[in-house]
Amino acid sequence: MTARNIDEVVDGLAAIVRDAYMAADRAGYFAALYRQVTVEVRTAIHNGLFDDGARMDRFDTLFGNRYFDAHDAWLRDRGGPRCWRTAFETLSDPGTIIVQHLVLGVNAHINLDLAIAAADTCPGADIHTLRRDFLLINDILARVVLAVQKAVDEVSPYLWLLDRFGGRTDERVLDFSIRRARQEAWHNAVLLAGQSGAERETTIELLDVRTAVLARLIARPESLLRAAVELIRSAERTDVPSVITRLDHALDRMTTSPGDAPAPGFGPS
Secondary structure (H helix, E strand, C coil): CCCCCHHHHHHHHHHHHHHHHHHCCCHHHHHHHHHHHHHHHHHHHHCCCCCCHHHHHHHHHHHHHHHHHHHHHHHHHCCCCHHHHHHHHHHHCCCCCHHHHHHHHHHHHHHHHHHHHHHHHCCHHHHHHHHHHHHHHHHHHHHHHHHHHHHHHHHCCCCCHHHHHHCCHHHHHHHHHHHHHHHHHHHHHHHHHCCCHHHHHHHHHHHHHHHHHHHHHHHCCCHHHHHHHHHHHHHCCCCHHHHHHHHHCHHHHHHCCCCCCCCCCCCCC
């Protein structure tokens, strides 16, 4: 699919979440996280948070279409960028855990797609006018990631082992490293905004290769971290639709009492 505005990005993500829920497909994990971020960005646009709401709508639409293109390419012929192929092929690996699927999506979408979408939104010297709005997204991400982290903790009770063996890997990847990745994405966006033709394609290719290397490290950790992942998996909830529901309602659960929170298994909204 190709979205024409942020409303269609939200609708497209909701459709992927619904399809994943029905098919017990772990693709719904990242899609649920991404849907909530996009809803929050849309709300911020409507509330006048950004310097240029219309521009942010275009930016988010270009960004969303990068994900839709990768998702469609994978379903069509197992194609698409290298980093996204690793994320999607890992969905069928029974040895992986929930947080790995979330991080693989975050890795591909920020370390590759974000810079491209920003440069396409504001090519040339205009890229510098986007900086403040670009950085404001960090606050939205922090709120959503906190809610999703709490939801993951509920269905993955041994996730704390990543703190012990991975140097707080889960928090760093789902929070602080997102900020660092966005900072690097901004520098890459400035670079891409000043390029065209073959030079630009070469830069994008290099970004994809680098991001794919990170994806492989996330998908197949080594040593003690691999042992921690195996222990986490042994206690993690395996009911994929239930996990999707919790992730997709993570923000709702942050703002309602436990008795009012959506129950697992009712399906995404």
